[in-house]
Amino acid sequence: MNYKGRHYRTVWLEGETVHLIDQNLLPFEFRIRESKDFVTTCEAIKRMTVRGAPAIGAAGAFAMAQAFNEMPQGGGEEFLKQAKEKIEQTRPTGQNLFAAVRRVFAAATASDSPRTAACREALRIADEDVLCCRKIGEFGGALIKDGARIMTHCNAGWLACVDYGTALAPVYIARESGKKLFVYVSETRPRSQGAKLTAWELKNENVPFSLFADGAGAYLMKKEKVDLVIVGADRIARNGDVANKIGTFEKAIAAKGLGIPFFVAAPTSTIDAACASGDAIPIEYRDKSELLSQTVLTEEHGLVTGQIYPEDFPAVNPGFDVTPALYITGYITERGIIAPKDFQGFAQGSGG
């Protein structure tokens, strides 16, 4: 993705340093953070400096490579085991993290030059993600007709991946090919990834869009004659159930009720073939402060965080929900668009 005339990936490795676009500062500030060790990279994932399942996967791969680099001379077995666990504990729901960390660990431990092998594998994972998202864009772009009205949720764009995005890649490719389209973007409380990240991305790409409050989704689908809904995924179970940002399930129910196609866009690295159904997907619950406070831009003090509701209010904050496969029209992957009836066989063959 280009920003102010320069191409950026969301997360990248230079030498032993991980570079990340700080997603907690957007849309107000575009700043690159650097992480020189694996513990700092873990913190960046936990605090959502980098977020979105594929981007977390790449960041986790880089963290694992950093850990190999930091391992003590003459036997770092225990160190590496603990490092792997620490990285995997940062965000429990997205499958890409686990798949990426496993890959880097396996490649490095099978090699005579573990540090080099870990680094090479991590870079390969990031490069593969870019290619997969581009393919998702091409397959998904074909679903978008000229003049289409598309609804999306959260941020499954460039910032959620290494580049391009999953749900937004088809939008970008369709635009590239000259189609006119309009995107409805849900705010996505409590962290507002739709308002803060998707809206910022679409503005940067000159794609026309409107933000809407989460509760307005069903009304707008009907009133504005939305043609299709495209969302991303954090983990897809073998039977096609999809864990994605909280609020996805209710959009899928509304879309089905209104006869609007509902597509999930994700690389095969998001599929967890070992997970039989959505019931087995671990759902991350985050701190209630995300719900009760907000960071706002003030003229006097810049970005300031304050309470929007009393901090002693009880609150529950699940980060994801699970949309059962029966609500899904198709899965847009780098290998093509998969129909729900074919998903189980596809998942088993995808090695996820």
Ligand code: MRU
């Ligand atoms: O909690 P986040 O921001 O890391 O959530 C992940 C997401 O952005 C979405 O669930 C997204 O739709 C899937 S990742 C492409």
